[in-house]
Amino acid sequence: MKNKMTLLASFALTIFLACSNEPISDEKELTKFDATDEIIDDTVNVDGNVESSSSESEDESCVTTTLVAGQHHQAGTVSIAIVDGNLVVTYYATDDWTLGTTHLSIGNCSDDWVPLNGAGNPQIGQFEFTEPSSITDNEVIYIIALPDGFEGQDYCFSAHAEVQGPSGGETVWAEGQQFSGNSWAMYDEFNTSDCTDDGSNGGVF
Numbered sequence: 001m002k003n004k005m006t007l008l009a010s011f012a013l014t015i016f017l018a019c020s021n022e023p024i025s026d027e028k029e030l031t032k033f034d035a036t037d038e039i040i041d042d043t044v045n046v047d048g049n050v051e052s053s054s055s056e057s058e059d060e061s062c063v064t065t066t067l068v069a070g071q072h073h074q075a076g077t078v079s080i081a082i083v084d085g086n087l088v089v090t091y092y093a094t095d096d097w098t099l100g101t102t103h104l105s106i107g108n109c110s111d112d113w114v115p116l117n118g119a120g121n122p123q124i125g126q127f128e129f130t131e132p133s134s135i136t137d138n139e140v141i142y143i144i145a146l147p148d149g150f151e152g153q154d155y156c157f158s159a160h161a162e163v164q165g166p167s168g169g170e171t172v173w174a175e176g177q178q179f180s181g182n183s184w185a186m187y188d189e190f191n192t193s194d195c196t197d198d199g200s201n202g203g204v205f
Contacts, residue, residue, distance in 0.1 A: 062195025065188050067091065069163055069170040076138075078159045078174040082146070082195045089129075089159070091140040097165045098137040104129035106144065106157035109189055113156050121181030124160050150192050158187040 061079035069075035076093040087106065093099045105127040107113030115126040134141040140161075159174035176188030 061090075062192075063188065063190040066175040067093070067159075067161065067163075067172045068175050068186075069097065069165055069172045071184050073165065073170070075163055075165060075170070075172050080157070080190065080195070082192065083143075085146050087142075087144040087146055087155075089142040089144065089157070091159065091161060093138045093163060095138075097163050099135075099140050100162035100164065100169075102130070102132060102140050102162075103127040103160040104142055104157065106155060109154040109156040114158055114187065116179070116181070119181045120179055121183045122158055122160075122179055122185050122187075127158070127160070146192075152191065152193045154189055154191050156187055156189045158185065160185070 061081045064077050064079040066074050067076040067078055074094070075097040076091065076099075079090045079092070081088045081090075089104060089106070091099055091102055103124045105114040105122065106129070115123040117123055129142050129144065132140045133143045157174070158176075158179075161172045163170050163172050173184070173186045174188055176186040179185050179187065
């Protein structure tokens, strides 16, 4: 009797262990890989080569300017496009640099589009855009709704960021004209007619 009980216990243990080691089902594996494939599809061109989203957005932007770090280094780019009535502003840092906090001020050049102090220097802490729609170490994207009647208007923007580079932390500005103050802060401008939103030129994704 004792031997029968031992045999039954061993049999039950064997069945339990077999069930607990059951592999993940094919259905679960397919779901996982399908999600990965979608991400890969977004960054692979027709030749099967991987492309960064930054190179694609630069080709389709109406304005692209250099991110200048510490007044001497090229740390990346800032590009602007109009998509579905929104301004899409993309900061992109090259491989040697990573983006930290970003500040953006943008608006119609005929308005008071940027906060300045009495000396004519931009007040970064008062820039209206500091919370991007998308953030990675190398890419920050702002999506800003445009008002009605924006077509054919001159827009000015000042893009600032804190970055980490080969020699440590630096301040960066999107390259352009210097403000009237005594700092090296810069701004740039473009006309919205250069980036139409009807699919007829490179200003649309």
